[in-house]
Amino acid sequence: MIIRHLMTGILALITTTSHAYTVSEGSGIFTDFSNDSVMPTYTGLLDIGSNSISGSTSFIGSAADTDYFSFAVQSGSKLTSLVTDYVSDDYFHVSVGLYEIQAADSLSFLGGFRLGDAYFDVVNPVLSSGTNILTYLGFDSLESSEYAIGLAGFTKRGGYDVNLDYTFTANTSPVPLPSTAWLFVVGLAGLLKTAWKHKSK
Numbered sequence: 001m002i003i004r005h006l007m008t009g010i011l012a013l014i015t016t017t018s019h020a021y022t023v024s025e026g027s028g029i030f031t032d033f034s035n036d037s038v039m040p041t042y043t044g045l046l047d048i049g050s051n052s053i054s055g056s057t058s059f060i061g062s063a064a065d066t067d068y069f070s071f072a073v074q075s076g077s078k079l080t081s082l083v084t085d086y087v088s089d090d091y092f093h094v095s096v097g098l099y100e101i102q103a104a105d106s107l108s109f110l111g112g113f114r115l116g117d118a119y120f121d122v123v124n125p126v127l128s129s130g131t132n133i134l135t136y137l138g139f140d141s142l143e144s145s146e147y148a149i150g151l152a153g154f155t156k157r158g159g160y161d162v163n164l165d166y167t168f169t170a171n172t173s174p175v176p177l178p179s180t181a182w183l184f185v186v187g188l189a190g191l192l193k194t195a196w197k198h199k200s201k
Helices: 002-014 118-122 133-137 179-200
Strands: 021-024 041-045 049-060 063-065 067-072 077-088 092-103 106-116 146-156 162-174
Touching: 021 041, 049 067, 049 146, 077 092, 077 106, 077 133, 092 162, 106 133, 106 146, 106 162, 146 162
Parallel strands: 021 049, 041 067
Antiparallel strands: 049 063, 049 162, 067 146, 077 162, 092 106, 092 146
């Protein structure tokens, strides 16, 4: 019985599954993402696989609805892509920042980009939907840590009320075990198999 439990544990360590982690502003406990850059709304620990975080930001009258939220990449995994998808009203775009949270009230700026109406392309280029933000900012991947995204710095034309709906899809994968760790796992599995055979006899 003990050997069986050990084998199950080993299989759990080397087997990965994909889950759907989905967070939407305005649903569940996330009624409205924070408007405070040093206190972003923590949305949770990303699952291995595809995860999505959706929300909406706007400029109504003279009031801008900024959004700051964070998520964590679990230990033993890495963020391999962060893809944006959005729908914007005309003549409106939003400046967005990606940060790493290093300590309480301490954000390290990793890079910025803009989302919104392509009308502003000439002066302030915007990213198109489907862009991998990590690649755009020059990263192959990001290691286990807590990260934040801030949507602030609005540009619009005229006195129109404008809105931008967004989704960020964060894809994570396990960090491969070092070769020495694989040798250990394979060796331990061999010993357990031998012990199992002896017990069966």
